Amino acid sequence: MNVRKMTQLAMLTGVALIIFVIELQIPNPFPIPGIKLGLANIITVYAVYRFQAGEVMMIVFCRIFLAAVFSGNMMALAYSFAGSVLCLAGMLLLRKIIDKKHIWIASVFGAILHNIGQISIAALVMGTGILVYLPFLLLSGCLAGAFTGGCAQLIIRRLKETMRYDES
Amino acid sequence: MSKQKILMIICVVVFLLGIAGSILVLLTPHGTQVNIVQDGIVLYTIDLTTAQDQTLEIEYKGRTNIVQIENGRIRMLEAECPDQTCVHMGWLDSGAMPIVCLPNHLSIEYAGSGDNIDAVIR
Numbered sequence: 403m404n405v406r407k408m409t410q411l412a413m414l415t416g417v418a419l420i421i422f423v424i425e426l427q428i429p430n431p432f433p434i435p436g437i438k439l440g441l442a443n444i445i446t447v448y449a450v451y452r453f454q455a456g457e458v459m460m461i462v463f464c465r466i467f468l469a470a471v472f473s474g475n476m477m478a479l480a481y482s483f484a485g486s487v488l489c490l491a492g493m494l495l496l497r498k499i500i501d502k503k504h505i506w507i508a509s510v511f512g513a514i515l516h517n518i519g520q521i522s523i524a525a526l527v528m529g530t531g532i533l534v535y536l537p538f539l540l541l542s543g544c545l546a547g548a549f550t551g552g553c554a555q556l557i558i559r560r561l562k563e564t565m566r567y568d569e570s
Numbered sequence: 571m572s573k574q575k576i577l578m579i580i581c582v583v584v585f586l587l588g589i590a591g592s593i594l595v596l597l598t599p600h601g602t603q604v605n606i607v608q609d610g611i612v613l614y615t616i617d618l619t620t621a622q623d624q625t626l627e628i629e630y631k632g633r634t635n636i637v638q639i640e641n642g643r644i645r646m647l648e649a650e651c652p653d654q655t656c657v658h659m660g661w662l663d664s665g666a667m668p669i670v671c672l673p674n675h676l677s678i679e680y681a682g683s684g685d686n687i688d689a690v691i692r
Contacts, residue, residue, distance in 0.1 A: 430655075430658070433655050433656075433658030433659045433660075434655070434659070435653075435655050435656075435670050435672050473652060474652050475651075475652040475653060475673070477651075477672070477673040478652075478653070478672070478673070481672070496577070499573050499574065499577070500574055500577065501574070504574055504578075507574065507577050507578055507581060510581045510584075511577070511580075511581070514584055524670075524672060527609075527672075527675060528607075528609075528610070528670065528672070528675060528677060529607070529609075529610040531607070531668055531677065531679060532668070532670060532677070534595050534666045534667050534668070535667065535670075536591065537587070537588050537589075537590070537591025537592040537594070537595060538588070538591075538592050538595070539588075540584055540585070540587060540588035540591070541585065541588030541589060541591075541592055542588075543588075544581060544584060544585040544588060548581075
């Protein structure tokens with residue numbers, strides 16, 4: 403891995419963290435555990451479509467670990483980790499099928515898988531009663547995923563010209 | 571039909587399932603018995619129609635949650651956790667949807683909702 407690639411990955415991780423911290427300050431209108439916009443995942447989706455699998459994982463796992471440290475919510479780490487693993491696995495598979503004009507579909511699937519991962523861990527910890535949240539999580543996953551995916555799609559289109567050099 | 575079309579249709583189906591499921595959960599009627607559950611163990615069972623106004627303190631690994639009962643309603647008044655989601659959920663009103671504090675493994679739920687499944691697991 404060359405220095406340029408490493409710097410890019412580090413920068414994206416930093417951007418994702420900044421987005422995460424800003425989002426923390428926005429009050430959540432839907433107080434249900436696990437429901438949030440997840441704006442930091444704009445970077446995740448962007449990375450899935452621009453980098454190799456290993457590099458994407460580096461960005462995402464660094465981000466969720468540091469995010470847990472920054473928010474002081476280490477207990478949430480297990481939830482976001484399980485969610486991210488599922489979400490990444492799904493999106494890395496889907497990027498072979500879904501082209502760059504329909505990134506939002508991959509993102510919706512990513513978000514849904516993320517929520518399913520989260521709620522599975524929650525069901526392990528809390529008992530299966532918590533599964534009644536699943537419909538709300540699916541709903542919010544679809545909306546949030548479509549939004550973050552749309553943003554990532556815009557970014558990829560706009561940056562295509564300026565960042566062509568890093569294909570080499 | 572292309573694979574992308576199929577995937578898009580799956581998205582829409584999941585979205586509709588989400589809407590339908592959410593409506594079902596929100597409309598579930600509830601009884602008067604409330605369970606306060608921690609780590610799958612029922613700590614308290616309270617009948618809201620007869621319970622006096624009170625607050626309960628429940629501890630988990632050094633962190634305290636305060637549950638308030640007032641006028642036959644119940645809510646999480648305070649929670650020592652970073653996200654405060656359970657406090658923001660307000661009073662318990664859906665028969666199926668519990669108030670959950672994930673960090674402290676605590677939930678408040680109406681008894682009789684989904685008990686058939688839970689009874690086996692607990």
